[in-house]
Amino acid sequence: MSKGKFGIHGGQFVPETLMNAINEFEEAYNHYKNNPEFVSELNTLMREYAGRPSRLYYAEKMTKDLGGAKIYLKREDLNHTGSHKLNNCLGQCLLAKKMGKTRVIAETGAGQHGVATATVAALLGLECEIFMGKEDTIRQALNVYRMKLLGAKVNAVETGTMTLKDAVNEAMREWTNRVSDTHYVLGSVMGPHPFPTVVRDFQSVIGKEIKAQLMEKEGKLPDVVMACVGGGSNAMGAFYEFIKDKSVKLIGCEAAGLGVNNPKNAATIANGTLGIFHGMKSYFCQNEYGQIAPVYSISAGLDYPGIGPEHANLSDTGRASYVPITDDEAVDAFEYLSRTEGIIPAIESSHAVAHCMKIAPIMDKDKIIVVNLSGRGDKDVAAIARYRGEDIHD
Amino acid sequence: MTDIKNAFKNGKAFIPFITAGDPDLETTEKLLVAMSENGADIIEIGIPFSDPIAEGVVIQEADLRSLASGTTTDKIFDMVKKVRPMVKCALAVMTYMNPIFVYGTDKFMSKCKECGISAVIVPDTPFEEKSELSESCSKYGVELISLIAPTSNDRIKMIAKEAQGFVYCVTSMGVTGVRNKITTNIGEMVQLVKSVKDIPCAAGFGISTPAQAKEISKYADGVIVGSAIVKIIAEHGKDCLAPVCDYVKSMKEALL
Numbered sequence: 001m002s003k004g005k006f007g008i009h010g011g012q013f014v015p016e017t018l019m020n021a022i023n024e025f026e027e028a029y030n031h032y033k034n035n036p037e038f039v040s041e042l043n044t045l046m047r048e049y050a051g052r053p054s055r056l057y058y059a060e061k062m063t064k065d066l067g068g069a070k071i072y073l074k075r076e077d078l079n080h081t082g083s084h085k086l087n088n089c090l091g092q093c094l095l096a097k098k099m100g101k102t103r104v105i106a107e108t109g110a111g112q113h114g115v116a117t118a119t120v121a122a123l124l125g126l127e128c129e130i131f132m133g134k135e136d137t138i139r140q141a142l143n144v145y146r147m148k149l150l151g152a153k154v155n156a157v158e159t160g161t162m163t164l165k166d167a168v169n170e171a172m173r174e175w176t177n178r179v180s181d182t183h184y185v186l187g188s189v190m191g192p193h194p195f196p197t198v199v200r201d202f203q204s205v206i207g208k209e210i211k212a213q214l215m216e217k218e219g220k221l222p223d224v225v226m227a228c229v230g231g232g233s234n235a236m237g238a239f240y241e242f243i244k245d246k247s248v249k250l251i252g253c254e255a256a257g258l259g260v261n262n263p264k265n266a267a268t269i270a271n272g273t274l275g276i277f278h279g280m281k282s283y284f285c286q287n288e289y290g291q292i293a294p295v296y297s298i299s300a301g302l303d304y305p306g307i308g309p310e311h312a313n314l315s316d317t318g319r320a321s322y323v324p325i326t327d328d329e330a331v332d333a334f335e336y337l338s339r340t341e342g343i344i345p346a347i348e349s350s351h352a353v354a355h356c357m358k359i360a361p362i363m364d365k366d367k368i369i370v371v372n373l374s375g376r377g378d379k380d381v382a383a384i385a386r387y388r389g390e391d392i393h394d
Numbered sequence: 395m396t397d398i399k400n401a402f403k404n405g406k407a408f409i410p411f412i413t414a415g416d417p418d419l420e421t422t423e424k425l426l427v428a429m430s431e432n433g434a435d436i437i438e439i440g441i442p443f444s445d446p447i448a449e450g451v452v453i454q455e456a457d458l459r460s461l462a463s464g465t466t467t468d469k470i471f472d473m474v475k476k477v478r479p480m481v482k483c484a485l486a487v488m489t490y491m492n493p494i495f496v497y498g499t500d501k502f503m504s505k506c507k508e509c510g511i512s513a514v515i516v517p518d519t520p521f522e523e524k525s526e527l528s529e530s531c532s533k534y535g536v537e538l539i540s541l542i543a544p545t546s547n548d549r550i551k552m553i554a555k556e557a558q559g560f561v562y563c564v565t566s567m568g569v570t571g572v573r574n575k576i577t578t579n580i581g582e583m584v585q586l587v588k589s590v591k592d593i594p595c596a597a598g599f600g601i602s603t604p605a606q607a608k609e610i611s612k613y614a615d616g617v618i619v620g621s622a623i624v625k626i627i628a629e630h631g632k633d634c635l636a637p638v639c640d641y642v643k644s645m646k647e648a649l650l
Contacts, residue, residue, distance in 0.1 A: 001522045013491050015448050016520050016553075017543035017564060159454060160445065172447045177568030179545060276491040276526070277445065279518075289467050290496030291444040 004193020007316055008274075009282045009309035012192040014172070021179040026194040028099045033201065038098065045090050049123070050080045052087075052205065056213035056370070062340050062360075069223070069363035071356060073373045074210050076234065077345065083375030084206060084234045085116035089185060091202035093120040096183035103127040103178075106185040107171040109136055109164035109230065110301035110348060111143025112375055113187030118152035128152040131171040133163040136300040143379050161294040164230070164304045168278055188231025189308035192279030196308050203237025210370055211241050218368060224359070226251040227372035228351040229322065230266070230302035232311045234374035239320060249321075252311060253351040255297030256324035266295035268307040269315050269322035275306075282312040298327040298387065301348040301375075329354040331387055334377060346375030347384070397484035397512040398436065398537055398559040402594040406649035407435035407616030408607075409596055410623050410642055411488060413456035414439050414473070415465025417631050422470075423477045424635055425627075430483040432639045433646025437481070438515065438618065439474065441467055441489035448490075448517040450571030452621040456628065467497050474509040486513040486539065486559075491526065500530045507534040513559045515539040521553050542587070543567075544578045554587040559594075561587050563614060566600035571621045573600030581613040604648035611649050619645060 003026075004010045012022065032038040046052040055075040063071045076084035096104055104126050108114030114130040121128035130147055134156040137144050147154050160166040168191075175184040186195045189203070207225070214222055225242055227235035229252035242248040257265035265271065265285075272283035275290060285293040285305040297303040314320035330347055333354035338344045345353055349372070356371045363369070377384075385392045401407050410429055414422045422439075429437055442457035442465060449457070474485065487506060494502045494516065506514065514536055519526060524538060531538045537559035542550050544567055554561060565578045584595045597610050598618025607617045626641060627634040 002525065003522065011526075012520065012522055013518050014520060015517050015543070016541045016549075017545050017567065019520050019522070019543075019549060020545050020547065159451075165445065169445050169447050173450075173569050176448070179567070273496070276495045276518075278447075281495075284492075286492070286496060288496070290492040290494070291461060292492070 004197060006310040006313035009280065009312040010193055010196060011281050012279060013276050014192045014279045015176055017176045018179065021175070022192055022194065024099065025183070028095055029194055029198050032095060032098055038094070042091060042094055046087070046205065050086050050090060051078065053209045053213070054078050056210060056217065058217070059341050062337070065340060066357060066360040068361040068365060069367040069369045070365065071360055072214065072368065072370045073343070074206060074238065074370055076206060076372060076374045077349070077376035081116045081119050082378065083112040083116065083346065084203060084237060085113045085187060086119065087205055087237065088187065088199050088202040088233060089116040089120045092183070092185045092198065093117070093124050093126060096185070097124050097126065099183065101181055101183040103182045104185050105129045105131065105171055105174055105182055106187055107164065107167035108132050108187065109167065109303060110299065110346070111136065111140040111147065111379065112301060114154070115143050115146050115150070117185050118147045118150035121152060122150045130154045131157055131167040131174065133161070133167050134158050135162040136164065139300050139383055140379055164300065165292065188233040189236040189310060190231040190278060190280060190306060196280065196310055199233050200236045200240055200310060203233050204240040206234065206237035206372060207239060207241030210238065214368070214370065221245055221248055222370045223367040224249045224251060224369045225372070226253060226352050226355055226369065228253045228302060228348045228374060229307060229311060230255065230304045230348065231306070232308040234372050236308060236310060238372040243319060250314065250319065251355060252320055252322040253325045253355045254322055255299055255302035255351060256326045257296045257298070259326055260324045264296040265324070266297040266303050266305065267324040268305065270324045272307070278306060280309045282306055282309045298330065299347045299351065302351065323355055325351040325354045331384060333357055334380070334384060343373070344377035344381070345373055346377045347380040349374045401435040401484045402560070402615050404435060406611040407594070407596060408433055408642065408646045408649050409436045409438060409616055409618040410434050411438040411440055411618065411620035412623060412627065413442055413453060413460050414470045415442060415460035415463055416456040416624070416627055417459060418463050419465060419469060419473045421632050421634065423473050425638060426477055427480045428635055428639050429642050430481045432642045434483050434642055435616065436484040436486055438486050438488045438620070439470070441470055441487060441493055443490040443493055446490060448569055450569040450621060452624050452628070453570050456624045467493060471505045471509050474511065478510040485511045486515055487511050488515040491516055491519045494527070499527060500533070503530040503534040503536045506536045511536065513537040513539050515562060517541060521549070542583060550583060550586040551590045554590045554593065557591060557593050560616065561593055561595045562618065563595050563597040564599045565597045565610070570599055572602040576600055576606060576610065580610055584613050604644050607645055608648045617645070617649060
C-alpha cells in the first residue's frame with residue numbers, strides 16, 4: 001500500500017490531515033502531466049519566461065588550466081531568478097492553479113526556492129508565504145528582500161537550528177493548518193510521495209537538454225555528470241536522463257562543512273543512517289535514538305540533514321556516487337570559477353565545481369565532464385566576503 | 395491486551411498527554427502515578443523528538459526541554475518499567491516514526507510490552523504506511539492507534555475497519571495546541587467510524603477546558619488533552635504535581 005518507493009526508500013510518512021491533500025495532488029499531476037494544453041502552457045513559460053533552454057557552456061580556460069578532461073557547465077544560473085529552482089516552481093504553481101488553489105507556501109534554505117516560488121506566485125496571481133530559518137534570513141538577507149519585493153510574506157522560523165530543516169517543519173505544520181486553498185510547493189526531490197517524483201520530473205529538463213546539447217557539440221554522451229546535493233533536486237534533474245546510460249558516471253557533491261569527521265557537516269550519504277523523516281524513508285544525519293542532528297554547511301541550500309529518496313537508492317545501487325566537499329573547498333571553487341571564467345557560481349553549485357577541480361586533472365583530455373551550475377552566486381557575495389574576513393558594509 | 399478497552403468503561407475516558415522527561419524523568423514518574431490516581435483512564439507518554447511536525451509550540455518546547463535534559467528512549471522505558479506497578483490506568487506511547495524506526499521497531503515494541511505499555515500513537519504514519527509498524531505491534535500485543543482528521547472524509551471507513559484500541563479523532567486542523575473553539579463536526583466523524591466498527595473514539599487536538607470536554611463527550615467516548623497540561627508543567631516545573639492533579643480531576647469530573 002506504501003507508494004512512491006525507490007528501492008527501500010520513499011513513502012508517505014505524513015499526518016493523516018495531509019493525506020487527502022497529497023492524494024489530490026498526485027491525481028492532479030497524473031491527470032495534467034501528459035495533458036497537451038498543460039504541457040504546452042508549461043513549455044511556453046519555460047521558454048519565454050524562464051529563458052530555457054539554458055546554455056551548455058564549454059569552460060575552455062578552466063579546462064586548459066586544469067589540464068585534463070573537457071569541462072562543460074550547464075548554466076542553470078542563467079535561468080530567470082538565478083537558479084534551477086524556477087523549473088519546479090513553474091510546474092507546481094501551474095498545477096496548483098489548475099487544482100483551484102489560491103495560495104502557495106514553501107520552505108527555503110538559501111532563498112532561491114523561496115524567490116522562485118514568490119516569482120511564479122506573482123506571475124500567476126497566487127498568494128504566497130515563505131518559511132525560512134532565521135539563521136538563513138541573516139545569511140541570505142538579500143533574498144529575503146527579493147521575496148518581499150515579489151509580494152510574498154516571509155516567516156523567519158525560530159525553532160531548532162533555525163535553518164532549512166526547521167523551515168520544512170514549519171511549512172508542513174502550516175499546510176496541515178490550511179490545506180483546502182493552499183498548495184505546498186516543496187522545493188526539492190524529497191518529502192512524501194508524490195513530491196520526489198513530481199519535482200524530479202519538472203527538473204529533468206536539465207538532463208534532457210544536457211544530452212541534446214552535448215550531442216550537438218560533441219556527438220557523444222558525457223563521461224561524468226556532477227551536481228551539488230542537499231535535498232537533491234538539481235542533481236536529480238541532471239542525472240535522471242542519464243540513469244539508463246550506464247557509461248555516464250553520476251556524482252553528487254554533498255556539503256561536508258568543516259569536514260566529514262567534524263560534527264559540523266551536512267554530508268548525509270557519508271555520515272547518515274537509514275531513517276524516516278519529513279515524509280520519507282531515506283538517509284539522515286541523526287543519533288542512535290533517531291534524533292535529527294543539527295547539521296551545518298556554509299551553504300544554506302545544502303544545510304539539510306537528509307537526502308531525497310531516489311538519491312538514497314542511486315547510492316544503494318551504486319548507480320551514482322556521492323562525495324563530501326568542505327566549506328573551504330567550496331569557497332576556493334567559488335573564487336576560482338569567478339576568476340577563471342568570469343562566472344560567479346552559487347556557493348551550493350561551488351561544491352560541484354570543487355569536485356570537478358579535483359577529478360578533471362586526473363582524467364584524459366578526451367573525456368567530458370558536465371557540471372550542473374545550479375545557481376548564480378550574487379546572493380553569496382556578502383557571505384563569502386565575511387568568510388574571508390573582508391568588511392563590505394552589507 | 396484489554397487495558398485500552400477497559401479504559402472506556404468508567405464513564406467517558408480522560409486521556410492526558412505528557413512529554414516524558416519534561417522537566418525531568420523523576421517528575422514524569424510522579425506524574426504518571428498521580429494522574430492515574432486523579433482520574434486518568436489512559437496516559438499518553440510522549441517520547442520526545444527533535445522535529446515533531448504535528449506539534450504546536452507548547453509541545454515542541456517540551457520536547458526540546460526534555461532532550462536537553464538528557465532524556466533518551468532507553469531512560470524512558472526504564473522509568474516506566476519501574477513505576478508501572480504503581481500506575482493504575484492504561485499506558486500508551488506517542489512519538490514519531492523516526493525514534494521508533496531507528497531504535498528498531500521490533501525492539502521498541504518488545505520494550506513496550508515489557509513495560510506494560512498497551513498502545514502506540516504515531517502521528518506521522520498514516521494508514522498507507524502502517525505496515526512499517528503493524529507486524530511488530532501484533533507480535534508483542536501492542537495496539538496501533540489510528541488517527542482520523544477533519545480532512546479524512548472518505549478515508550474514515552477504510553481506516554476504521556482496521557483500527558485497534560481506540561480511534562484518535564483529530565478535532566482541529568493544524569498542529570496540537572489549545573483552541574478557543576472546536577468547529578469540527580466530531581459527531582459525524584464518530585458516526586462514520588461506528589458504522590463500520592464498534593470501537594471507542596477519543597477526540598483530541600485543541601481541547602483544554604472542562605466545558606469543551608463535556609461538550610465533546612456528547613459525541614466521543616473520550617477526550618485527549620496534551621498542550622493544556624504541558625503548559626502547566628512548563629509554568630510550574632518540578633512543582634507541577636498539585637496543579638496537574640487538580641486539572642486532571644476537573645477534567646475527569648466533567649466527563650462523568
